[in-house]
Amino acid sequence: MAASPPIAELSDRARDIFRRVVDGYIASGLPVGSKTLAQAGLNLSPASIRGVLAQLEAMGLLAAPHTSAGRLPTERGLRLFVDGMMQALEPSAEERAQIEARAGGIGPVEEALAATTATLSGLSACAGLVMVPKREAVLRSLAFVPLGGAQALAVLVAEDGAVENRVVDLPAGVPPGALTEAGNYMTATLGGLTLAEARARVARELAAGRATLDAAARALVARGIAVWSEDGARRPVLIVRGQGRLLDDAEAADLDRVRELLDDLDGKQEIAALLDSASAGDATRIFIGAENKLFALSGSSVIARPFRGQDGRVVGVVGVIGPTRLNYARVVPMVDFTAATLARRIG
Incomplete structure (x- = not known):
C-alpha cells in the first residue's frame, strides 16, 4: 500500500471534511455524502463539498463504492486519520x-x-x-492415578492453583503401590521447584541412589517428570x-x-x-x-x-x-x- 500523504498537505477545509467523513463512516459503516456534510454546519455549498471530496478521492484517501453514493475512507485514509488526526478518548x-x-x-x-x-x-x-x-509451572504436588491397562494419569497442581493432566505409559509390572509411592516422593521432594529444577533434582537423586524408592517407583518418577518437561514449555x-x-x-x-x-x-x-x-x-x-x-x-x-x-x-x-x-x-x-x-x- 502506498504511504499516506502528510497531514500538512491537506487544507484546513479538506481536513475538516475528511475528519467528518471518517467519523461518520466509523459511527454508521455507511458512505457519507455531500448532502449530509452540507447539513452538518460546514457553511459550504454541496458543490464545494463535492469538489473537496473529489480531491480527497484523487489522493487515495476516500473512495466511492457506487457512482451516486457518498464517500468512505480507504485503508490509506484510515492510516492518515489514525496517525495524524485521531483524538484519543480515555477509558471511563x-x-x-x-x-x-x-x-x-x-x-x-x-x-x-x-x-x-x-x-x-x-x-x-x-x-x-x-x-x-508459556509460564513454567512451580510444582505444589504431583500424583499418579491408574487408568487401567498400562497407563496412568499424572496430575500436576501448580503453586498458582492451575491443574494439568498428562497420560503416561507405565513400565511393565508396576504395582498399584508404586503409583502412590512415586507421587508422595515427588510432592515431598519437588514442591516449590520449577519443572526444570525438578527434573535436575530427580536426575541427581536417582543417580546418587539417594531416592528411597523401589525400581518401579523410580521409573515412574523419571517418566512423570519427563512427560511434563517435554510438553512444549516454550509454546x-x-x-x-x-x-x-x-x-x-x-x-x-x-x-x-x-x-x-x-x-x-x-x-x-x-x-x-x-x-x-x-x-x-x-x-x-x-x-x-x-x-x-x-x-x-x-x-x-x-x-x-x-x-x-x-x-x-x-x-x-x-x-x-x-x-x-x-x-x-x-x-x-x-x-x-x-x-x-x-x-x-x-x-
Whole structure:
C-alpha cells in the first residue's frame, strides 16, 4: 500500500471534511455524502463539498463504492486519520474498573488473562486476544492415578492453583503401590521447584541412589517428570475471546468479510506470529487491512500493545481484532490501559 500523504498537505477545509467523513463512516459503516456534510454546519455549498471530496478521492484517501453514493475512507485514509488526526478518548472510570477487576482476580494467571480478554472484547465490540509465553509451572504436588491397562494419569497442581493432566505409559509390572509411592516422593521432594529444577533434582537423586524408592517407583518418577518437561514449555499461550461479536455487529454486506476473518482467527500460529511482531518496542501497533498479509482479504484491523514485567522484558501482548471501521480513538487507549493493567498483574 502506498504511504499516506502528510497531514500538512491537506487544507484546513479538506481536513475538516475528511475528519467528518471518517467519523461518520466509523459511527454508521455507511458512505457519507455531500448532502449530509452540507447539513452538518460546514457553511459550504454541496458543490464545494463535492469538489473537496473529489480531491480527497484523487489522493487515495476516500473512495466511492457506487457512482451516486457518498464517500468512505480507504485503508490509506484510515492510516492518515489514525496517525495524524485521531483524538484519543480515555477509558471511563467504569471501564477501567471492569478491566482491573478481571485482571486482578484470584486464581491461575491464565484464568485472569481469559477474563480480562473477554472484558476487553465486550468493551471494544471486537474480538479480544492476549498472548504470553508459556509460564513454567512451580510444582505444589504431583500424583499418579491408574487408568487401567498400562497407563496412568499424572496430575500436576501448580503453586498458582492451575491443574494439568498428562497420560503416561507405565513400565511393565508396576504395582498399584508404586503409583502412590512415586507421587508422595515427588510432592515431598519437588514442591516449590520449577519443572526444570525438578527434573535436575530427580536426575541427581536417582543417580546418587539417594531416592528411597523401589525400581518401579523410580521409573515412574523419571517418566512423570519427563512427560511434563517435554510438553512444549516454550509454546506461547494464545487466548482469543469474543469472535461472535464480529458476527453480531456485521452488516449483511460484511458477512463474507467477517467469515473470512473468523477463518483467519482459527489459524492461531499466524495470529501468534502477528502478535510477536507487535512485541518489538513499547508503542501500540495498529495494522489496518492489507497492511498485514493475514488480514488482507478480510479487511480487518488489529490493535496490539506489548506489556512488560518489572525487569523490563516483554511478558505478553494484548489487543483486539475488528473491522477497519472500528472506533480507533476509543479502542486504542482501552488496549493501552489493559496492557498496563496486565503488566501489574503478571509482571
